[in-house]
Amino acid sequence: MTIQEFENKYWYMSELKTLAKSLKIPVDSKTRKDQLEEMIIQFLETGTVNKTNCYRSKSRNRDILNSHTYVENFSNKKETWEFIHSEMDKRVPGLQPKSGAKYWLNRWIENKLSDGEKITYNDAICEYIRLNKTEGKLPQIPSCKFNNFISDYLANEKNATRKEALYAWNELKDMKVKKDYITWKKSTTLTQR
Structure with a gap:
């Protein structure tokens, strides 16, 4: 798996823990999602994990x-x-x-x-x-991709509803792209042409 492939998928915490376990990355119950994502990215880059910053x-x-x-x-x-x-x-x-x-x-x-x-x-x-x-x-907050997307969607889409934001999120979640509003907007604009 490449770093881009990792970053272009939306990971639930349970999935991250399973992936970390398969990569032999030590995880405890106090490890936050953003910390675990950083450790996995570091492992994909270097083959090692530095837990000294935790x-x-x-x-x-x-x-x-x-x-x-x-x-x-x-x-x-x-x-x-x-x-x-x-x-x-x-x-x-x-x-x-x-x-x-x-x-x-x-x-x-x-x-x-x-x-x-x-x-x-x-x-x-x-x-x-x-x-x-x-x-x-x-x-x-970096690990709150869902919350950040919903917040950005509602702030930027004219007369947007939460239901529409959730629909757009589910659309984005299935795409193999970065999970943020700007990327979603670019992707949907390209498909509308």
Whole structure:
């Protein structure tokens, strides 16, 4: 299988796990879909997998939530986000969380910790504020091809309905092309000529 063949197919997580297992790529229950896709692409390119960028805390203890505490075991629990939102609101009253900001903060924390960098919750709060102050939309979440397609379809197709978006998605899913709105639009425009 080539990288292009891999990328031009829509993979469900169960299918990715089966493929990874057949390629002898180690996967655990905490591996995200985008991480698994990256590992498979790396394997297709090099024949090896580098799992060093997958941060896993060695401690099961929850971090104490205050600005000066080092992030060691970041938890995506309700209490953590209430703390982060409360701190953001103290610093920038009225700033609303953007779609995708939590995802991108999690990736930022993972990258810092997997690089061995020490960060505090103050650093994480500052990054979250920066993400939410960013002009325009944040980058789309890479492993959410379905959600990204539906969102782009509804934003770009005049008077589009969700039913039409789902029909278009199913059309795209069966094509051996990249799974995004732009590619679908180009493909359907070419077939209408």
